[in-house]
């Protein structure tokens with residue numbers, strides 16, 4: 145059983161989505177994350193074993209390599225694609241509640257800002273860390289965050305901004321969330337954001353890259 | 367010198383796979399075959415997805431205020447801050463510019479991401495950024511030639527939001543660029559639309575100097591441009 149989990153993890157690390165994925169050259173024509181996950185489920189391996197024993201560790205390896213600048217965004221995204229190839233077989237178990245993820249993370253780009261690429265990368269890596277991600281998109285008002293928090297009590301919050309001006313709206317959103325939910329953990333990031341700024345506006349955690357957020361969240365996993 | 371508008375062809379940018387890879391972070395000798403292939407394909411798509419436009423307007427009678435590190439253009443005072451002020455202060459006139467790669471490349475990027483293909487979306491995004499910046503560079507070349515015809519020189523280009531110059535000052539800049547040819551608008555938080563757009567100043571005069579960007583002056587230690595420029 146361990147063998148197939150190792151194979152799935154290897155596919156995710158190398159961006160091998162399915163049989164048709166032509167790379168890496170050495171794995172041409174072989175099954176990818178998609179087929180192997182189906183096979184694993186059919187042979188009785190539990191979805192959570194696939195999630196925690198293959199996908200999460202593989203994405204952690206990928207995220208760490210990215211933090212150490214051994215790989216760059218494109219390879220991280222290739223791995224994400226392979227992860228999604230596996231994830232699609234697990235999603236039915238998530239939606240029935242049969243398989244639980246580590247918790248929920250609500251993420252969005254703050255009001256007045258339309259930049260989403262960084263936020264999307266973070267959302268994808270957090271999902272790869274075994275969390276359920278609720279992506280509210282761009283230009284998200286404080287009200288929208290608050291409403292989604294009400295619908296998902298106890299969720300973690302991730303805020304992104306591109307400019308120093310929109311970063312001010314991040315401050316407003318943090319204040320609005322704090323007013324109603326003092327205990328929620330708020331993560332912030334984006335090009336102009338710094339650790340100092342994070343502290344100044346009363347957010348809980350800043351990371352310049354997605355893996356930092358995944359590592360931070362680990363301690364709160366259910 | 368006259369105000370001018372430009373349309374450029376994507377091929378004028380001479381973008382190649384290597385340059386896109388460098389912006390993505392790949393160093394000398396590093397690449398990934400599958401990704402190089404995707405970039406090559408996206409560069410072909412981008413020929414029809416990018417609509418490169420640029421415009422500059424020349425303002426004379428500008429006044430510098432050394433104690434405030436500011437410049438007054440058409441009655442509007444721009445607080446340039448130390449670094450940009452130092453680069454522009456000898457200008458006799460100012461070219462205020464805008465450039466854009468158009469809306470479509472951003473749309474295609476967002477569409478790809480929405481359809482679950484983050485990688486394709488990211489590649490279009492990076493190409494769009496390079497195209498917007500490249501359109502400014504081409505516009506700057508045109509300005510340089512026009513200036514040289516009159517025996518004048520130009521500075522490098524400087525944008526609000528860089529080197530301490532507050533990004534909010536874009537609102538005043540857009541006052542000077544009403545009904546601009548590029549069709550760019552700016553929202554209340556100083557974000558331009560289309561997203562792949564650049565705004566800024568280029569100084570013109572007999573005494574000005576063209577200085578390369580010196581990353582040492584800026585405090586963005588993680589900037590991708592620091593590594594490649």
Ligand code: B12
Nearest residue numbers: 262304307308333334335525527557558561564565589590
């Ligand atoms: C490429 C680029 C451009 C491109 C494209 C911009 C775009 N929005 O698509 C072009 C050339 C068009 C451009 C234009 C401008 N730019 Co620009 N640009 C950049 C640059 C170099 C990279 C941005 C990028 O796409 N990075 C790649 C993505 C994947 O990274 P990311 O979004 O930052 O996300 C990562 C992290 O931040 C983090 N993260 C993001 N969100 C979150 C959330 C959480 C919770 C966590 C934990 C982590 C996290 O993880 C992500 C993955 O690693 C940055 C500098 C830099 N090195 O970051 C400047 C930068 C963003 N630009 C800046 C500025 C000022 C501008 C302009 C205003 C300049 C001008 N006057 O024309 C315009 C604005 C454009 C507009 N639409 O309004 C400033 C913004 C700061 C400020 N002063 O407000 C920056 C920071 C540069 C600087 N030195 O100051 N720009």
